[in-house]
Amino acid sequence: xxxxxxxxxxxxxxxxxxxxxxxxxxxxxxxxxxxxxxxxxxxxxxxxxxxxxxxxxxxxxxxxxxxxxxxxxxx
Numbered sequence: 001x002x003x004x005x006x007x008x009x010x011x012x013x014x015x016x017x018x019x020x021x022x023x024x025x026x027x028x029x030x031x032x033x034x035x036x037x038x039x040x041x042x043x044x045x046x047x048x049x050x051x052x053x054x055x056x057x058x059x060x061x062x063x064x065x066x067x068x069x070x071x072x073x074x075x
Contacts, residue, residue, distance in 0.1 A: 003056040015041040 016038045020026035 003060055004053050005056050006053050007059065011043055012042055041058070 017040055018026055018029055018038065018065070020029060
């Protein structure tokens with residue numbers, strides 16, 4: 001059976017800028033770095049559906065339990 005990847009965004013997709021010396025340091029910065037004045041893009045969902053589906057190019061695996069715990073506040 002084919003696998004399909006479902007893309008879903010909750011209401012908006014937002015990007016903001018942070019400052020760090022390295023990519024690793026930037027990834028380690030927690031949500032306290034969030035500053036509304038640093039938002040560089042906001043896209044309001046105006047799709048017919050707030051999700052999309054695409055066929056997977058290769059077998060895919062679920063994310064780790066650690067990743068799920070990290071995102072648990074919005075999942």
